[in-house]
Amino acid sequence: xxxxxxxxxxxxxxxxxxxxxxxxxxxxxxxxxxxxxxxxxxxxxxxxxxxxxxxxxxxxxxxxxxxxxxxxxxxxxxxxxxxxxxxxxxxxxxxxxxxxxxxxxxxxxxxxxxxxxxxxxxxxxxxxxxxxxxxxxxxxxxxxxxxxxxxxxxxxxxxxxxxxxxxxxxxxxxxxxxxxxxxxxxxxxxxxxxxxxxxxxxxxxxxxxxxxxx
Amino acid sequence: xxxxxxxxxxxxxxxxxxxxxxxxxxxxxxxxxxxxxxxxxxxxxxxxxxxxxxxxxxxxxxxxxxxxxxxxxxxxxxxxxxxxxxxxxxxxxxxxxxxxxxxxxxxxxxxxxxxxxxxxxxxxxxxxxxxxxxxxxxxxxxxxxxxxxxxxxxxxxxxxxxxxxxxxxxxxxxxxxxxxxxxxxxxxxxxxxxxxxxxxxxxxxxxxxxxxxxxxxxxxxxxxxxxxxxxxxxxxxxxxxxxxxxxxxxxxxxxxxxxxxxxxxxxxxxxxxxxxxxxxxxxxxxxxxxxxxxxxxxxxxxxx
Numbered sequence: 001x002x003x004x005x006x007x008x009x010x011x012x013x014x015x016x017x018x019x020x021x022x023x024x025x026x027x028x029x030x031x032x033x034x035x036x037x038x039x040x041x042x043x044x045x046x047x048x049x050x051x052x053x054x055x056x057x058x059x060x061x062x063x064x065x066x067x068x069x070x071x072x073x074x075x076x077x078x079x080x081x082x083x084x085x086x087x088x089x090x091x092x093x094x095x096x097x098x099x100x101x102x103x104x105x106x107x108x109x110x111x112x113x114x115x116x117x118x119x120x121x122x123x124x125x126x127x128x129x130x131x132x133x134x135x136x137x138x139x140x141x142x143x144x145x146x147x148x149x150x151x152x153x154x155x156x157x158x159x160x161x162x163x164x165x166x167x168x169x170x171x172x173x174x175x176x177x178x179x180x181x182x183x184x185x186x187x188x189x190x191x192x193x194x195x196x197x198x199x200x201x202x203x204x205x206x207x208x209x210x211x212x213x214x
Numbered sequence: 215x216x217x218x219x220x221x222x223x224x225x226x227x228x229x230x231x232x233x234x235x236x237x238x239x240x241x242x243x244x245x246x247x248x249x250x251x252x253x254x255x256x257x258x259x260x261x262x263x264x265x266x267x268x269x270x271x272x273x274x275x276x277x278x279x280x281x282x283x284x285x286x287x288x289x290x291x292x293x294x295x296x297x298x299x300x301x302x303x304x305x306x307x308x309x310x311x312x313x314x315x316x317x318x319x320x321x322x323x324x325x326x327x328x329x330x331x332x333x334x335x336x337x338x339x340x341x342x343x344x345x346x347x348x349x350x351x352x353x354x355x356x357x358x359x360x361x362x363x364x365x366x367x368x369x370x371x372x373x374x375x376x377x378x379x380x381x382x383x384x385x386x387x388x389x390x391x392x393x394x395x396x397x398x399x400x401x402x403x404x405x406x407x408x409x410x411x412x413x414x415x416x417x418x419x420x421x422x423x424x425x426x427x428x429x430x431x432x433x434x435x436x437x438x439x440x441x442x443x444x445x446x447x448x449x450x451x452x453x454x455x456x457x458x459x460x461x462x463x464x465x466x467x468x469x470x471x472x473x474x475x476x477x478x479x480x481x482x483x484x485x486x487x488x489x490x491x492x493x494x495x496x497x498x499x500x501x502x503x504x505x506x507x508x509x510x511x512x513x514x515x516x517x518x
Contacts, residue, residue, distance in 0.1 A: 149292070149318050149332065153339035153393075154386045156318045157374030157401055160448040166321050178379045191385055193343065193393055196296065196336045196355060 001030040001116070002089040003123040004037060004109040009048070012085065015106035017053055019082040024049070024108070025074065025096065026061030027088040034123055036109050037087030045087070045108060065092025071099050078103065131200035137189060139180035144197070146173035152194040217256040217284055217313055218368040221397065221426045226484065226515045227491035229286060229399065229428060230254040230503050232278065234269035243274045247281040249500045253507050256313060258399070260497070261288040265325025272302060276309050286370060287311050290319025295335035296344065300354050303345055307365030315370040315399065316341040338371065339393045345369045346394030371395035373427075375412040376405070377449030384415045391425045398425050399493040402432035402443075404452045406482050413488050422488030429483040432495040433506060434472035437461045473502060477510035 006012075016022050024046045032038025039061040046059035060077055063070040065088030074096065083104045086093045090111040097105045113125035128145045134152075135142060144150045148166045155174030158165035162175045181187050220227050230250045235242040250257050257278060261271040275285035287306055289299065306314065318338040322330045336344065336355075344355050345367055352364035371390040375383055387398065403409045409429070416422055434440045434452075437460040444452035456475060463471045480492050492512065496503050507513050 148321050148323075149337070150334040151318060151337045153337050153389055154382065155377070155379070157372070157377040158321070158448045159378045162378065165448050166323050172378070174382075175379055178382050187382075187385075190382075191389065193339070193389060196340045196344075198356075199335070 001033055001114070002091075002111060003034045003113050003115045003117075003125070004031045004089050004111045005034075006036055006041065006045070006087075007108055007110055012045070012106075012108050013049065013052060016049065016055055016083060016085055019055055021056040021080050022058070022083045022085055023074070023077055023081045024057060024059040024085045025065065025087065026059070027065040027086075027092050028061055029064035029066065029088075029092075031087060031089055031092075031109060032061075033117060033120070035120065037089075042087050045085075061087075065089070066095055068095065068099070071095050074099070129201070130197055131205075132197050134194070137192070137194070138177045139184065139186070141173055141177045141180065143173045143177065146171075146176075152197070154190065216368070217286070218396070220255055221490060226512075227255045227426075227428065228253075228507060228512050228515070229256045229258060229491065229493045230500070231258045231260065231493075231495050231497055232274065232500060233260050233263060233497045234271065234274035236266065236268050238269060240277050243269070243277040244281055246500045247278045247283040250503055251281065251283050253504045253513075254494065255491075256284040256286050258286045258288055258315060258493070261290045261317070261319065262293065262325070263288075263320060263497070265292070265320045265322045265327065265330075267326060272306055272309070272311075275306065275311050279310050284313070285311055286313040286315050288315045288317055289341065290317045291334055291336055291338055291341055292319035292322060292332055293330075295333050296355055299336070299341060300344060300348065303348055303367070304361075304365060307367060312366070313368045313370065314345060315372065316345065316395075317372055339389055342369060342371055342390055342394035344394075368396050369394050370397045370399060372401070373398050374401035374449040375403070375409060376401065376451050383412070384419060384421070387416065388419060388421055391421055395425050397490075398427045400428065400430040401449055402430045402495055403479065403483065404440075404443075404450070404456050406479065408451065409483070410486055413486050417488045422490075426490040427488055428491040428493040429486070429489050430493045430495060431476050431479055431483070431506075433476040433499060433502065434460060435499065436468055436472070469502075473506055473509065476506050480506070480510040480512060 026039055026042025027037045042059055042061050046057050050057045085106050085108050086096055087108045093107045114127040115123045115125045117123055125145055130144050148164050149156055159172035159175050162172055164170040164172045232246045259271045259275045262268050271287050275287040278285040316338045322332050347353055349367050352360045373387050437457055440452045440457045440460055443450045460468055460471055483489055494503055
């Protein structure tokens with residue numbers, strides 16, 4: 001899932017104060033799961049903005065902001081709306097902007113990373129979408145994402161007690177990889193040289209999916 | 215003779231370190247180079263060490279060359295992508311630099327630009343591979359089109375024998391040597407018995423015959439520095455008796471005691487099988503390197 005967090009309230013307020021009427025749009029997808037942009041957060045933010053500003057504020061939470069079929073549903077609410085405040089991720093914000101090109105849009109969230117949820121409370125970054133998945137050779141732990149230096153061929157000299165020298169409670173990805181490979185009797189596999197990644201996203205990516213496994 | 219020639223010749227070598235200034239004053243580099251000239255065989259020029267913006271390693275290396283000091287240009291993969299790194303390899307060679315040291319670099323969060331994007335397009339082992347490919351195959355990465363001319367570089371890598379996970383370190387060293395490292399400089403060593411154990415594994419693996427290993431020595435300036443290294447720097451173990459010895463001498467004699475300890479360590483490290491030289495890390499203590507080299511008898515190292 002994509003993990004996002006609410007922007008500081010005053011920043012969000014400053015976006016919309018100059019308008020007469022806005023639509024606050026929540027998302028039932030990833031940002032809902034990380035308690036940033038779902039129905040509950042959307043209604044709470046809309047209520048606070050109503051109280052603190054003179055702006056006329058409507059609110060709605062749609063299924064997912066990253067799918068055109070759900071975004072199109074917003075058409076019926078756009079009459080008289082001067083601007084949109086989105087609680088979707090960066091992708092969602094852009095899709096709404098694309099569907100309603102004459103209406104200014106503002107993000108209420110900062111999109112942070114692709115990660116996992118733990119007790120719906122802690123979120124850990126797991127994937128940098130490199131487009132060349134090598135998790136099979138690193139015991140299911142991504143060093144590009146979880147090593148602070150993105151090292152692909154083994155650890156740097158900076159781990160201590162299994163923790164990364166950059167601190168903040170980060171575990172050393174390579175300590176985890178080596179420990180797990182050892183436990184699986186596969187340590188020798190890490191002797192192989194890992195070639196440089198051919199990074200995708202050098203220009204915006206586009207992709208048409210096929211029909212699954214043939 | 216160059217560093218490479220001396221090692222090929224079987225000489226025991228000494229390398230030093232020079233940190234470029236936080237400014238554009240070439241004289242700072244010249245003065246430090248003068249302190250190391252004729253004292254060590256080559257000098258590592260650090261690449262924005264501790265992730266603090268400084269004069270570039272390439273520029274300071276060229277200044278050293280003009281002063282008659284052979285540089286080992288450090289290159290981290292933190293700040294440059296593969297285009298810039300390969301271009302700088304060619305450029306450095308064109309300017310007369312013959313030695314490089316491939317590093318991952320201190321993380322940007324430790325320096326004065328914590329919001330900088332860490333590039334890490336390739337890692338340090340992939341840089342070793344890239345440098346070797348350029349030199350030996352005359353080709354850049356992912357291209358079969360030969361270069362019009364290729365550099366002849368003596369390629370180095372770093373190794374921290376004591377960093378976790380320690381049992382992986384010999385494998386990591388082998389990976390570096392297989393990828394392209396001709397020589398290795400280790401992190402600073404204070405725990406000689408632990409280093410002996412490490413080198414035994416390296417010799418058993420035959421790695422000491424595939425690359426030249428230079429043992430790292432960093433003189434301790436104070437007991438506080440020793441405790442700091444031990445407590446705060448991952449992979450640096452300073453045995454308690456080393457710290458106690460520094461505490462046991464009067465304040466004005468502590469620096470001298472640190473140098474004495476370095477000399478004793480150098481003399482022990484010299485006897486360990488597979489050690490081909492000493493790398494002295496004395497940043498901002500460049501003026502004391504001569505003293506260390508002379509007092510440890512390294513100035514009489516024999517050029518066979």
